[in-house]
Amino acid sequence: MHRINDLITVFDTTFFVSHNTRLIRGFDEPIYLPADENVAYHRIEFAHGFYASALHEISHWLVAGEQRRKLVDFGYWYCPDGRDATKQAEFEKVEVHPQAIEWALSVAAGFPFNVSADNLNGAQTCRFQFQSKVHEKLLTLIKNGFNERTSRLLKALSDFYNTPWPLTEAHFAWSFPEEFKNAV
Numbered sequence: 063m064h065r066i067n068d069l070i071t072v073f074d075t076t077f078f079v080s081h082n083t084r085l086i087r088g089f090d091e092p093i094y095l096p097a098d099e100n101v102a103y104h105r106i107e108f109a110h111g112f113y114a115s116a117l118h119e120i121s122h123w124l125v126a127g128e129q130r131r132k133l134v135d136f137g138y139w140y141c142p143d144g145r146d147a148t149k150q151a152e153f154e155k156v157e158v159h160p161q162a163i164e165w166a167l168s169v170a171a172g173f174p175f176n177v178s179a180d181n182l183n184g185a186q187t188c189r190f191q192f193q194s195k196v197h198e199k200l201l202t203l204i205k206n207g208f209n210e211r212t213s214r215l216l217k218a219l220s221d222f223y224n225t226p227w228p229l230t231e232a233h234f235a236w237s238f239p240e241e242f243k244n245a246v
Contacts, residue, residue, distance in 0.1 A: 066111050066112075066116060069171070070084075070086075072215075072219060073106075073215070075218070076215055076218045077215075081131075081211070082097060082102075082104055083106065083123070083131075084104070085108070085116060085119075085120065086105045086107045087107075087108065087111045087116075088107035088109055088111075089110065090109065090110075092106075092107055092109045093107050093135055094119070094134065094135050095107065095134060096131065096132050104131065106120060107119070113173060114168075117168055118160070118161075118178070120167065120215070121161065121163040122136065123136075124215065125159050138156075154192050154195070157178075157192075157196075158196050161177055161199075163200075163203070165196060165200050166200060166216060170216045170227075170229065171223050171225070172225045177193045193236070197234065197236050200234055
């Protein structure tokens with residue numbers, strides 16, 4: 063069973079002291095907020111208390127470098143749902159790395175992972191093609207190593223959920239579905 067309060071505790075225990083950052087259950091759209099004059103710590107706010115949303119937002123934080131973590135939403139501009147094919151391709155290009163990390167976090171937590179094209183009302187692209195790119199990035203990260211923050215959280219999740227450690231390529235077996243290969 064995956065309780066959001068467990069994930070919040072694991073994250074805060076791992077990063078509050080070292081990075082002054084907390085995981086916060088949000089109500090609307092997710093957002094990252096750096097510490098300011100009103101709140102003394104950085105906040106990763108995830109949508110509606112959803113476990114998958116929390117993992118996704120954490121993955122963006124794990125990708126962001128020190129300077130980006132000083133900016134609201136890491137200084138990125140978000141193009142909302144309803145993107146045309148060109149904007150969707152740009153969106154997917156920048157989402158490959160965080161979603162690869164999200165996949166690793168999901169496996170470390172024993173939680174199901176699904177790629178998210180996040181464009182329900184816009185141009186549809188091949189979800190499997192996107193997942194293939196995320197999978198390739200994930201295998202590269204496993205081979206070359208995750209950054210220090212990601213490694214710390216992966217180990218903490220693995221310890222908490224008693225999942226296999228260390229993560230290897232074998233934990234991420236996936237192949238492009240044969241029936242879709244000719245469609246793209």
